[in-house]
Amino acid sequence: MYAFIVFIHVFSAILSIGPFFxxxxxxxxxxxxxxxxxxxxxxxxxxxxxxxKHAGHVLVISGILLMWQGNWSWSTSWVVMTIVAMVSSIVFLAKAFKPKIRQFHAGEFDSNILIRKLRTSVWLYILLLLIMLWFMVVKPNLW
Structure with a gap:
């Protein structure tokens, strides 16, 4: 069962970053x-x-199941930092895209500004996800 959960976790990680490219x-x-x-x-x-967003939900649930079945403590440095990066990405995702698109539809800025802001937000979100991925794969011992 553990191997299946790892597969689901990796697959959901791919789905949570792949569409951005x-x-x-x-x-x-x-x-x-x-x-x-x-x-x-x-x-x-x-x-x-x-x-x-939905792949992120599967990622979180499968990650919790892996922590439950694995031998990792919730206070392990890489786990804590992964959670910090995950919460940051959730907050960023909530604020980065939908409000900008709403502002565009409301006529608050033109399409060139929207494209530039969305491109910047996509890169920042990818960076956050890559940091989180690095913590999960490398599992650095920070403290």
Whole structure:
């Protein structure tokens, strides 16, 4: 059972970061677009975020199951730092994308500014996920 949970955990980690790399070509397609075209591209963008969010739920649940079945303490440094990175990514995900898209639909900024802000947010989120992935794979003993 442990091996199956590890598989689910790794698969959900892939699903929680993979769609973000697809977003870069999508952001490039948004340049110079307006109206229904950009709305449909933003719909794909939001669907990708939903996939990442739900994969994150599976990632957390499988991680808890692995901790329960494994021989790791919750106070181990890499576990604590993974949780810190995970909470940071959850807060970042909640604030990074949906509010910007809402502001765009409300007419608060144009598509070029939206694309630039979304691209920056995607890179920052990938960085957070890579840090979390590093803690889970390397398992550094920080204290």
């Amino acid at each position: 697809v977003l870069f070509p999508l952001l490039n397609r948004m340049k110079g677009k307006s109206g229904d075209v950009i709305d449909s591209l933003l719909g794909v963008f939001q669907a990708s975020i939903r996939i990442v």
